[in-house]
Amino acid sequence: MWILWGSSYVAIAVMVQSMAPLLGSGSRFVISAVVLAAIAAVIKGPSSLKVSWSQFRGALIMGIALFGVAQGAATMALRYVPSGVAAVIISVIPIWFIIFRFMARDRAPVLTLIGTALGIVGIAFMLLPGGTQPVGGTDIQVTVWSFVLLLGSLSWAAASWRAPRLGLPADAVTSAVYQLAVAGVFLVIVGLLLGQRWEPASITPSSWAAYGYLIAVSIVSLVAYVWLLEHASISVVGTFAYVNPAVAVALGWLLLGEAITIDVVVGLIVVVGAVVMVVSGESRRTASESTASKPQPEELAAHEP
Numbered sequence: 001m002w003i004l005w006g007s008s009y010v011a012i013a014v015m016v017q018s019m020a021p022l023l024g025s026g027s028r029f030v031i032s033a034v035v036l037a038a039i040a041a042v043i044k045g046p047s048s049l050k051v052s053w054s055q056f057r058g059a060l061i062m063g064i065a066l067f068g069v070a071q072g073a074a075t076m077a078l079r080y081v082p083s084g085v086a087a088v089i090i091s092v093i094p095i096w097f098i099i100f101r102f103m104a105r106d107r108a109p110v111l112t113l114i115g116t117a118l119g120i121v122g123i124a125f126m127l128l129p130g131g132t133q134p135v136g137g138t139d140i141q142v143t144v145w146s147f148v149l150l151l152g153s154l155s156w157a158a159a160s161w162r163a164p165r166l167g168l169p170a171d172a173v174t175s176a177v178y179q180l181a182v183a184g185v186f187l188v189i190v191g192l193l194l195g196q197r198w199e200p201a202s203i204t205p206s207s208w209a210a211y212g213y214l215i216a217v218s219i220v221s222l223v224a225y226v227w228l229l230e231h232a233s234i235s236v237v238g239t240f241a242y243v244n245p246a247v248a249v250a251l252g253w254l255l256l257g258e259a260i261t262i263d264v265v266v267g268l269i270v271v272v273g274a275v276v277m278v279v280s281g282e283s284r285r286t287a288s289e290s291t292a293s294k295p296q297p298e299e300l301a302a303h304e305p
Helices: 002-015 020-043 053-077 083-090 094-102 111-127 139-165 172-193 205-233 240-256 261-290
Strands: none
Touching: 002 020, 002 053, 002 083, 002 205, 020 172, 020 205, 053 139, 053 172, 053 240, 053 261, 083 139, 083 240, 083 261, 094 111, 094 139, 094 205, 094 240, 094 261, 172 205, 240 261
């Protein structure tokens, strides 16, 4: 899961080099949904995919907010923002949860609060113009699209925060199938409205390879994630929140030649350190509360691009 989700940022950056961003993301989500539905139908039976109208409505909201808005923003932004930097920005999703809790007057541990404050400082540092070498465009475009990434992470966090009250399908895979399908259709429609077109002849082999890899990532990583939720502690599963950005930065430098500036290094250390503190603080709190419920997959699966 560390490798698959961490490498997804690099794969998206390669995919959008010659493929329409939203059409590429939308179609790969639809394909992933179809494959997951087929797997679920074979293993659990076709009846496992049946949902009520209220459950479908919940999946509709979650799908658009998570895979539609958040992942659509990431796909568009990776035309300008280095993949490693994008991963670091998106990794602050656990910090959004703490801010929501604070707004709801739910007290958090001191370690969590310190981590949240550090995370905000780190992100502010990384969003300053001139610190990140753009993949394409200007420094201003990098800053603007970095803010778009931040807003996308806010959309994911806000939807995840509301997830328990949306009446989603009880089965995690079934829920993912509908969310991916809805998001895929949403992104394709938005892409067409923005004038994006599917031109296979102009798509390079490397973009096709990245496209296929991302489909595999969506399927395999979800299966691995659901398995881990049942067989590993939440504190162990939650390590992807701070491992993914490090993997993305390393692969972006190694495979794409992305520059690792002092701003990226400082931002990575501060933000990832902050997320470590937040996740650690929450893990300790959960362990100390015997009545605490297990987090839902929508809350933890906040870092798959």
